[in-house]
Amino acid sequence: MELSWEIILMQVIMGLALGAIYVLLASGLSIIFGLLDVLNFAHGTFYMLGAYATFVAISLCGNFWVGIIAAVIIVSLIGALFEMTLLKRLYGTDQIYPLLMCFGLSIFLPDIIKMIFGLVGKVVDYPSLLQGATFVDNLILPKYRIFLVVLMAVVLLALYLFMKKTSIGMIIRAATRDRLMVNCLGINVSRVWTVGFMLGVGLAALAGAVAAPMVQTIPNMGDEMTIEAFVVVVIGGLGSLGGAALGGLILGQVVSFVSLLAPDWSNVSIFLTMALILVLRPRGLFGEEGRD
C-alpha cells in the first residue's frame, strides 16, 4: 500500500483522537489508584454511565455541551455516593476487597441500565458545530476528532494546575504519598479520598460522554474499556498521571497505525505494546520503583 503524507498525517490525527479517550479514561483510573490504592474495576462502568447520562441530559435540555457537563456532574455524584457508602468501608483491608466491590458494581450497574433503558442502544448525535470534516486537498480534518484532542489537552492542563497550584490538589498529592501524615496535620483525609474518587470517575464519565457519538451506547460498552484503561495505566506506570497521558497517546498511535498496516492485529497490538513495555521497563514508563 502506498503511504502518502496525507494518509500518515490523517492516521496521526485519528490516533491522537483515539488516544484522547484513553487519556481521559486512564487519568481517572490512575488518580483513583494513586490516591486510594483501589483497582477500580468499575471504571468502564462509569464511562458507560457518562454516555447514558449525556443521552438523558441531552434528551431533557437538547444541548450537547450542557449534556456533557451534566453527565460529568451526575456521574461524579454517583461515584461519591458509591465511595462514601460502600467503598470507604473497605479501606485498610486487603486490596482484593475493594477490587471485588468495584467488580460487583460493574456487573450490577449495566443490568440496572438494561432494565431502565432496554436493550436497544441510545443515540447521542454529534453537536452540529462539530459535524463533518474540513477537506484540504486529500487531507481530511474531522472536526470532532480535533475537538477531542483539544479537549484532552485542556483537561490535562487543568488537572496539572489543579494538582500543582490548588490547596486541594496539594493535599491529594500529599495524601497519595503519606496518608497518615496528612491525617496528623488535621486534614480530613476521608473527604480527600471522596474528592479524589469523584475526580477519577468524573474523568471516566467525560470520556464516555465524548465517546458516545462515535460508538454504540449500550449497557456493556464499558466492559472492554476497563481493560484497556488498565493497559494504559500499566504502560504509563501505576498511579502516575503523566504516565497515563503518555500511555494513552502511545496506545492511540499504535492502534491507529496497526489498523492501517495490519488491521487484524489492531486489538492484539494493545496487549503486545503493554508486554513490550513491561519487558523493557517493568514499572511502566513513569512508574516509581518499589511502589507496592
Place this chain on the structure above:
Amino acid sequence: MKRFLVLTLLAGLCAMAFASAAPAAAPADVGWEFPLSGPYGFYAEEMKRGVEMAVDEWNAKGGVLGKPVKVLIRDSELKADVALRRMKEFVDSGIPIIGGNLGGGISMVINQWANKNKVLYMSTCHNSLGQGPDWGYYGFTTGIKSYMTGAALADFAFEKLGKKWMVIAADYRWGHDQVAAFLVKSKAAGGEFVGAIYTPIGTRDFSAYVPQILAKKPDFLVLSVFGSDLVAAIKQFGELGLSQRIKLALPKTAMPIMKECGSAYNENVYGAVTWYWTLYKKYPNAKPFVDAYMKKFNRPPDADTDSGYVGAQTLFMAMEKAGTRTDLAKIIPALENLKWDLNQGPEHFRKCDHVRTQTVVILQGRGAKAKGWDLATVIAEVPPSKTMLPCDVDRADSVYGPIRNKLPGK
C-alpha cells in the same frame, strides 16, 4: 424371622413400585437457548419473544395435539461451552427437541452434538449448517445460510451501486463468507475489487481505515461486520463524511443498528435482512404477528423475532401433523414435508439440507427522514432461487469454499 419377612416384603414392594412407575415426564416439549446476557442480547431477546409468541398463539387455540405446549428458555451467554451444557441439561431432563442460538459457530457446535446424539435441533441464526461437512439429518434451520445475504446484496450492488468495491470484514467465518460471496459475484458482474480489511470482533475505532478507503475511491464499501462494531463504523463514517461520498453495503443489518446510528444511517446505506416489519403490507399473514407484537412491546418485531417465531411455529406444526410431540422418527419427516405461509409468503425447509427457503430483503436507510421505527425502505426482495446453491454444491462447498479459503489480503 419376623423381621426378615417384613424387610423382604418392603424390598419387594419397593421393587414393584420402581418397575411400575411411569417414566418422569419431560419438563417441556422444546428446550430453547439464546445468548440473552451476551453482547447480542437484543437479537437474542427478539428470538425469544418470537418463540414465546408462537407458544401463546398455539396455547390460545388449545395447544398441540389438544394439550398446552410448553417450552423452556435458557441463557447461553454467547459461549459455546455454556450453550452445549444447557443443551445437555435439556436432553438429560428428557426434552427431545432443542432450538435457538445466535452465532454461526456456536450453532455448528450444537448441530454436531445434536446429530451425534440424535436430538432434533432447530437453529434460528445465520449459519452454515447446510454447507460442507456440517450438515446432519437432525439439524434444521430457520436462519439463512450465511452466504445468501452476501450473494443477494452483491447482485444488487453490482447492478445499482457501481463496479469498484472494497470490503471491511469481521475476521471470522461469517465475515469471510460475505467476502467470498462478493468476490464470486464480482467476477461474474465484471466488478473491480480494490482491497479488503479484516477486523477483529470488538473493533470500535474504524476511523483509522478512512484514509486508505478514500485513497482507493471505491463506488461502494462492503461493511461485513455486525453489532457494536457495525454501529461504530457507520457512525464514524458518517462523522468523517465517508458515507456521504461512498455507498455502504451491509450484508447483515437490523433494526437496532439502524436506530442506534441515527441520521448516520442515511440513504447511502444499503443493508440485507431476512425480513422487515413493513412487509406485512405485502404478506397479509404477517399482519397479526406484527400487530400482536406492537401491542405487547410498543414497537415492531425484527428479523430475529421472525426467525424464532417461525422456528417454534414449524416445530409445533410438525408435531401436530406427525401426531406426536416426542417421536423424532415422525416429526423430522413431517418437518421435511412441511409447507407454511406465515410472515413472508409460502416457504418450506429444503429436504436435502433442512434449510428454510428464505427471501433476502434489501433495505435502504432513511437517515434524517426516519420516524419512530420506520427506519428503512424495502427496495428489493431477492428470492431463494437466486441465492441458494443446490444441495450437492453446498455439501461440496465448491463455489464459495475455495474462495473463502484463499481470501485476498489474508
